[in-house]
Amino acid sequence: MTDWNAMSDQAFRQEVRRFYAEHFPAHLRAVIGYLTWAQQQDWYRKLYERGWAAPSWPREHGGMGLDTNKLLIFVDERLDAARGPEFGGIVMLGPVLMKFGSPAQQAYYLPRILSGEDRWAQGYSEPGAGSDLAGLRTEAVLDGDHFVVNGQKIWTTWGLDCTHAFVLVRTDKSVKKQAGISFLLIDLGSHGVTVRGIRNIAGQQDFCEMFFDNVRVPKDNLVGGLNQGWTVSKALVGHERLLIGNPQHCQLALDRLAAVARVQGLFDDAGFIDRFAQLALDVEDLGATYARFCDLARRGAAIGADVSMLKIWATETLQRINEQIVEAAGDLGATEGLIAFGDRAVDVLHPFYISRPTTIGAGTSEIQRNIMAKFVLELPG
Ligand SMILES: Cc1cc2nc3c(=O)[nH]c(=O)nc-3n(C[C@H](O)[C@H](O)[C@H](O)COP(=O)(O)OP(=O)(O)OC[C@H]3O[C@@H](n4cnc5c(N)ncnc54)[C@H](O)[C@@H]3O)c2cc1C
Structure with a gap:
């Protein structure tokens, strides 16, 4: 090997x-x-x-x-x-099972995640619990060797393509919100589970709703102990944030903008050159910030709350570039599908649409700014 x-x-x-x-x-x-x-x-x-x-x-x-x-x-x-759809298992659940899962859970699930046989969706958000995730209401009540799960999840990416979901459920209503949550592994083929697609603005059904109606889940599917779900889920969010900051999506988008602008003659326009230079510098800044966090990670240092800055900058820069591509495409800016700009085929509208939710998923920009205000700038709450 x-x-x-x-x-x-x-x-x-x-x-x-x-x-x-x-x-x-x-x-x-x-x-x-x-x-x-x-x-x-x-x-x-x-x-x-x-x-x-x-x-x-x-x-x-x-x-x-x-x-x-x-x-x-x-x-x-x-x-x-x-x-x-392998992402949830490989990037999110796998590392969590290695840290919090029992030996039996590791032995059973990890090989199936690796082979792609089991694909895992993240079942956290609910209609009334997104930013305020701790307010989630999907409930799991112990009944002998099983939990009985009732409730609804929403915005589950790849819900229709996944075989399982790792789900945050309420297992104690009598304590502080965060202290009564557990992390459960649910087979989406179980009796009482309904998964429905939600069509997004780009016409895709990446998102789903999941309904749990008296779903019986073996007690052994609990990860990290009863009411430990908040701790388990926080470890998982940490993995997501650094990945989102990789500047490559912005670099590729900037490259598409340059390709469109060249054919549209926009590099003769001083106003456009200004905007392009600003975006190029924003991407450079992102690259430098990403490199700094990578450096910390390489040295095994703790990644602090200021990593929120990386998520804000990566996603908002991506949106700004994609907006400029639509602008630069002129009359073609509202045309769907690949459009020929010289010898380059560029999809103008789709990346514009799908960059919109990037400032919402994995914690909205407002929530990231709240985190920065509280834990980095230590502003009064
Ligand atoms: C691309 C994408 C993929 C996703 N995938 C999944 C998934 O696989 N699994 C899953 O469980 N969830 C998923 N989500 C859901 C995501 O986690 C939630 O959308 C997100 O947490 C925001 O919650 P919400 O939509 O309920 O909005 P809300 O929390 O209702 O927020 C609405 C608005 O109010 C603002 N706001 C809320 N609270 C505050 C505050 N305290 N201060 C300032 N502003 C505030 C928000 O920033 C936002 O602008 C995904 C979302 C997206 C966009």
């Missing part, structure tokens, strides 16, 4: 680049946003067979065992590879 961490950075980068160049299907390169399992599964199988499905997982669990430095190179080299 190759020890990737022992390779030089350059050799490792080349190895990853070569594999992607040879095997990553051309038609998936054009996808911006989420992939369905039908689109993703052949490519995922190739990664799995190569032993590259879970770059950050330790080798004993079938991962590549990459250290932080090599992991950052790996993520960088994926460039235009969009996420598919």
Whole structure:
């Protein structure tokens, strides 16, 4: 088995680049946003067979065992590879099970996540509990060896493509909100589960609603102990935030803007040049901020609350660039699908649509600013 961490950075980068160049299907390169399992599964199988499905997982669990430095190179080299429904299991639940799961849960679920057989959705948000997640009301009541779950989740990404969901449920109503929440693993094929798609503005059904009607979930599916769900879920959010800050999406969007602007003759327009320069500098700033957090992560230092800045900057910059692409496309700005700008085919509208929710998912910009105000600037609440 190759020890990737022992390779030089350059050799490792080349190895990853070569594999992607040879095997990553051309038609998936054009996808911006989420992939369905039908689109993703052949490519995922190739990664799995190569032993590259879970770059950050330790080798004993079938991962590549990459250290932080090599992991950052790996993520960088994926460039235009969009996420598919394996994401929840590989990036979110897997690390949580390694930290909080029982040996039996690890032995059963981790190999099935790795192979893509089980795909996991994140069942946190509810119609009345998004930013105020601790207010969630989906309830799990113990009945012998099972929990009986009733309630509704919403905005579940890939809900229709996933086989399971890790769900936050209320298991004690008599204590402080955060102290009465548990983390449950639910098979979406269980009796009483209904998953319905929600069509988004881009016409896709990435989002779902999940309804639980007297769903019986084995007690053994509890992760991290009764009423420990808040602690478990916080560990998981930490993983998400650093990944969102990778500047590659903004760099690719800036590249699309430049391609459109060139053909539209906008580099002769001083106003546009000003706006383009500002965006290019914003992306540079993002890259520098990301590099700083990566550096901390590489050294094993704690990532503080100021990482919220990275999420705000990455997502709001992406929106600004995509707005400019629509502007730059002129009359074609409202046309759906790929549009030819010289020898480049650019989708103008879809990235604009799908960059809108990036400032909402994984904690809205307002909530990130609240975090910064409270924990970084220490402003009075
Ligand atoms: C792309 C995407 C993917 C998602 N995937 C999932 C998923 O897989 N699983 C899942 O469980 N959830 C998912 N979500 C849901 C997401 O977590 C919630 O949308 C988010 O937490 C916001 O909650 P909400 O939509 O209920 O909005 P609300 O919390 O109702 O907020 C509405 C508005 O009020 C503002 N606001 C709320 N509270 C405050 C405050 N205290 N101070 C200032 N402003 C405030 C918000 O910023 C926002 O602008 C996803 C969302 C998106 C956009």
